[in-house]
Amino acid sequence: MSYQDRVLPSQAPRTAAVVSSIKVMDSVDSTNSLLSRALMLGDHSDAQALIGGLFSEGHDVAAYSPSSDGLAMSLATSDVQTQCRGRLGRSWSNRPGESFMASWAVPVPRPILLGRHVGWLTMTAGLALLEALRDVLAECGARLLHEDSAISLKWPNDLFINGRKLGGILSEMVEVNEQWSAVLFGVGINMFMSRADLPIDLATSLQLEYAPLPGYEELRDRIAAAASVKLRDRLEHLYADPDGVCHALLIELSRESWTIGRSVKANLASGEVVLGRALRIDDDASLVVLCHDGVERTVTTGDVGVLPE
Structure with a gap:
């Protein structure tokens, strides 16, 4: 099957309203791999249009309008990934309805990618995700089940709750043209997993730390939508003023760090x-x-x- 086989924004209405294009699937090998393959098939002359129209009908780049939509952003999410992978080539298994698994594709200017600010891309994604999770849990009325269940960031790319891993981020780059590349942020979060189902002893899940939580599809949609808005806003500011924004990010990350x-x-x-x-x-x-x-x-x-x- 081609990457264009199913596009189901109706399963994620909040997210579909805030990203440039979206693909929702039951199963895929890897959402990062899918985005990478899709990027290879498009017209690389306009990075914003390529990334923004990635999952539009017929892969029509004209469906994306940079002037009205801001920084281009496409998202792929799946109930199951058959070849999940993380940093250093690590893999893990998952079952339907247990985990948040999604990847974002956004353009990054080559000067950012090749300069001293490149390390802040993953950190920016981590802070955006942290902020989004806190907002979503508050909006859903979810309360801490333990006093020490606050979410923090472990350097360089993990979400932690009191020393236990809640999720992680995998960042990868795909070259588009001489001016732009695409950065892929793959995110995995343990949502509805019992202690017995966790992949490692030092892991946790949202259901073990917070209650009440909405159902799987609603919670996934809420997290993806909130993270998309936070990530776009943070990246637009980073690209506009790398030195100033990175200084502010350093202060924020130091405050939020578990490490x-x-x-x-x-x-x-x-x-x-x-x-x-x-x-x-x-x-x-x-x-x-x-x-x-x-x-x-x-x-x-x-x-x-x-x-x-």
């Missing part, structure tokens, strides 16, 4: 392991770790785990 001040273990791509205390987030979104020997190490990429105290 800062805690003992961490960083597994670097080189195979090296860095142990110490997470000291701060730098202005390029990297993590500074104070090692046990008193030396500060900067971690730009890698798998960073928070250790028990």
